[in-house]
Amino acid sequence: MSVTGSAIVAGVCGQPIRHSMSPVIHNAWIAAAGLNAAYVPFGPGEDNFETFAEGLRGGAIRGLNVTIPFKEQALACADRCSDLAKLAGAANLLIFEADGTITADNTDGPGLIGAIAVQAPGFDIAVSPVVILGAGGAARGAAAALALAGAPRVSIVNRTFARAEAIATSIGGVVEAASETELDALLAQAGLVINATSLGLGGGAGPAADLALTPKNAVVVDMVYKPLRTEFLRRAEAAGRRTVDGLEMLLRQAVPSFEAFFGVAPPAQVDVRALALAHLGDAAK
Numbered sequence: 001m002s003v004t005g006s007a008i009v010a011g012v013c014g015q016p017i018r019h020s021m022s023p024v025i026h027n028a029w030i031a032a033a034g035l036n037a038a039y040v041p042f043g044p045g046e047d048n049f050e051t052f053a054e055g056l057r058g059g060a061i062r063g064l065n066v067t068i069p070f071k072e073q074a075l076a077c078a079d080r081c082s083d084l085a086k087l088a089g090a091a092n093l094l095i096f097e098a099d100g101t102i103t104a105d106n107t108d109g110p111g112l113i114g115a116i117a118v119q120a121p122g123f124d125i126a127v128s129p130v131v132i133l134g135a136g137g138a139a140r141g142a143a144a145a146l147a148l149a150g151a152p153r154v155s156i157v158n159r160t161f162a163r164a165e166a167i168a169t170s171i172g173g174v175v176e177a178a179s180e181t182e183l184d185a186l187l188a189q190a191g192l193v194i195n196a197t198s199l200g201l202g203g204g205a206g207p208a209a210d211l212a213l214t215p216k217n218a219v220v221v222d223m224v225y226k227p228l229r230t231e232f233l234r235r236a237e238a239a240g241r242r243t244v245d246g247l248e249m250l251l252r253q254a255v256p257s258f259e260a261f262f263g264v265a266p267p268a269q270v271d272v273r274a275l276a277l278a279h280l281g282d283a284a285k
């Protein structure tokens, strides 16, 4: 269907934005569903997010996905938010309500849990201690989602201990900061190990954790998806562990966003993973 004056418009906002895969994914779903809709990229200047988002109040567009570096500011500009967005301290989804208010949510956490369900079926979060490597925004979102999903313990290990401590303090409950000297002992008990550092991006070595120490049924996740099979995931596979890749997380976080924008589920017949892999090209290798 062509885009007319009554089209529903949504988009993704980040800086830089030109490499975002979200327009590719959402527009493929829009076309397959035959919607009168469009999903477009926005790249406001680093200091301009607030002005940009405020200007959309009242429904100039239906909604926005928000990515680096604006996720914290997105939460701050909202009038209401989900428990998960609050706990994560960040939002990747804004809906501009007709009454002028802004609703914020975070679908990165459901993306992580959805990706585990697809690539490690049968995995039970409620009985699996989690080790998260890294303490940036990605780690915080994962810790919040896993704590809300009922993980018995979420241990955050980071080069800069104070950042891990800050996350544990703000989320509380089962989330704890652990030192690098405790890592081996934590790995020996882990059901889920997640790389939330930027190590491995672009093909370098991943975090130094010895994944062979984990129980045989442990699942290893890498949030990095360029390359798709990171050095960290290759090590997990070599140790015989099940793995979950960052691309599946990216695809799963898009599903609830699409539903929030357009009011329908993404058409199942679109192979978005193949589409995303083709779009990534050599970067996926």
Ligand code: ATR
Pocket (backbone or CB within 6 Å): 133, 134, 135, 136, 137, 138, 139, 158, 159, 160, 163, 196, 197, 198, 199
């Ligand atoms: P994001 O918001 O995407 O999570 P970030 O806030 O820049 O990104 O966090 C990157 C993470 O990778 C941090 O945990 C960082 O560790 P520090 O908090 O100590 O900086 C981690 N990281 C990056 N380079 C690293 C390296 N060479 N060794 C260990 N950890 C590293």
